[in-house]
Amino acid sequence: MLEVKLHDIGEGMTEGEILHYFVKPGDQVQSDQPLVEVQTDKMTAELPSPGSGVIKEIIINPGATVTVGTTLLIIENDDKRANQQQVEATQSLPTNSNTRILAAPYTRKIAREHGIGLDDVKGTGPGGRIIDDDVYRFIKQKEKQTTIASQVLPSTESNQRKEAVPVKASSIPFKGRRKLIAKKMAQSLYTIPHVTHFEEIDMTELLTLVKELKQLEKPISVPAFFVKAITIALSDFPVFNAKLDEEKERIHLESEYNIGIATDSKDGLIVPVIHQANQKTIKDIHREMKSMIKKAQENSLTSKEISGGTFTISNVGPLGSIGATPIINYPETGLIAFHATKEKPAVVRGEIVIRSIMNISMSFDHRVADGATAVAFTNRFKEMIEYPNLLLLELV
Template sequence: MIEVKLHDVGEGMTEGEIAHYLVQVGDHVTTDQPVVEVATDKMVAELPAPVSGIVKEIIIPVGQTVQVGTTLLHIEASNASEVSRVSEPAPVAVAAPPAQASPSKRVLATPYTRKLARDHGIDIEAVTASDPSGRVSEDDVLRFVQATTAPQETATPIIEEVTYQETSPETIPFRGIRKQIAKKMTQSLYTIPHVTHFEEVDMTRLLALRAEWKPAGRNINVNAFFIKALIVALKDYPVFHAKLDEANACIRLERDFHFGMATETPDGLMVPVIRHADRLSLTELHDQLISLQQRAQNGALRAADLKPSTFTMSNVGPLGSTGATPIINYPETALIAFHKTKKRACVDEDDQIVVRSMMNLSMSFDHRVADGATAVAFTNRFVSLIEHPTTLLLELI
């Protein structure tokens, strides 16, 4: 008894749905006669009978999806020689002239290629395979059709097809920190309805202030100014410094300012935290920012550095970014990202064209907790403090 199994029809399939049987139990079939149609996500293919004989049993019903290798039906072979040909392992093929091929030779070809040959009235055993394995392809059949139907005087020479060896893709492990990052990002994106608001900031005055302080040995990291301005804005708009507690139907406004600093490390994205940032001076913030950055790059972050934050910021400007839609650090309600600062021609209040150092920012927030107008008001407050750093310094007194 010969088993007709679902096999890969050349599309890299792993499973298929039984669409239609072309025979019934008791029917006599011949070798290569289509017996069943199988639907994949790419095509509908006919599977041929491997031998001549009688259909004895149909095992899998129409409409059922099965894996490659599943037996679909049984055929009782009418010729013992065909049984041994199908059941014995195929030896390594040695090329031989087509004229010496045996009439019972089993040509390697997909069901679709066999159907293409039948539709053109071609004996597939007469088609020469271009593939070194001896498998006849669709292009082989079409070239054969063209060669046999075109006038001899206008027939063009068949260009031998160049084949390339397929290479397997390289794999990298998906585990550890990378897997945890994926888990956290998925949780945030599938839980929080994200909205991203974009704004631009004139950094000219702040950069001039930093340049003025630098000769005096006060080279303050720009992120320290951002944190101080954010703390002022968050006190004015505390809904962005909060966590949504759905279980108790309330929004919890945070009182302690623990700033998460999204940081790229050799192991992936990490968020070390500056705790009680509102109690630190600009110089102290600068020192902690430098220390956290160094420990993150050296893989020396401590457990205390990775405790939960209340608000997260990301400065990707040094990497060259001009904009993004950041994913919120769940369960926080907002995340702000700062992008590349570059000189642009702007029009001032006197309608004069001036060169200013402009930076883009993007802030994603939880639309369940806050609305767009509140987000605009929040970023306007932040922008005003950065564009007028003397006002920011007055807020810190």
């Protein structure tokens, strides 16, 4: 018998929520085959089978939250001889059998979500292994074929008006990442006395610089400048790159500047982290942010990539936001949200001109810092954004 237990996937997790099982009692499973999907406070992960056998019993139902070490299901695994016979039987199957397909658990998950059988996908990885790009390529080809077919086939939809059907109230599950986000938000608001400071920043020079870099085929995103400026401001005001330990009555000033990037994904908010951002160039930050955001949208971030943050930023400007009071990413002490940039009249050297103005809002832990310190911090950040050439040359 093999007991499949919830183990520590990483970052010292203590519990996890069972999202769903990929198997049911009586199913034959192979070693490393995905058995169950688990949501931790950091990430979603699949637990593979520790060996071959038959699913005898599922002990914990989907939706339950259990501690590390809890037995989730039992695999009936008779003896070595039986396992050897099973392996030999597997090897005698045709090569297009699902048991012969080489693919990582996350690659299999992508295929499942799009209703694709991996036996239809050609693997380009080592030894014919199917990688993520193979699945995405197959999806695009399938979508293209569907589009062509829809253009050729006549529409069968009736033009007649249908009677209105009363819409009934419904409910959706409150679980997974949504439940974890709620827990983190409540913990932050109940624990930290939030204060939010608002400021306006003239983005005209930075937007001009970004446009010029793009014309020189050296594109750098605006948020990459934000991250670099934040790290410099944090070095001048380290109290915002800190964590409060109430039990020891100490404010721990972090030695690393790890900037979290609040990112929207189909499963909800997630915060990938750029580690030691102060030691990276703006170009490096731009590349890493682009990669992190892509991984976040694909739900392929590792535990390390979403852990260890010391300060978080949230760029909600592209969504049209003009202001908000962001919730701090507990146990950090501050978070800045960047809002939409609007053209507004401004007085420059005694003349009224049109400038690109962006609102920012910074929430901070009032136990750790006072309002004057927060204003000084945002002023330092503002100075670098309004004079970006100095920031680009790293002369600040």
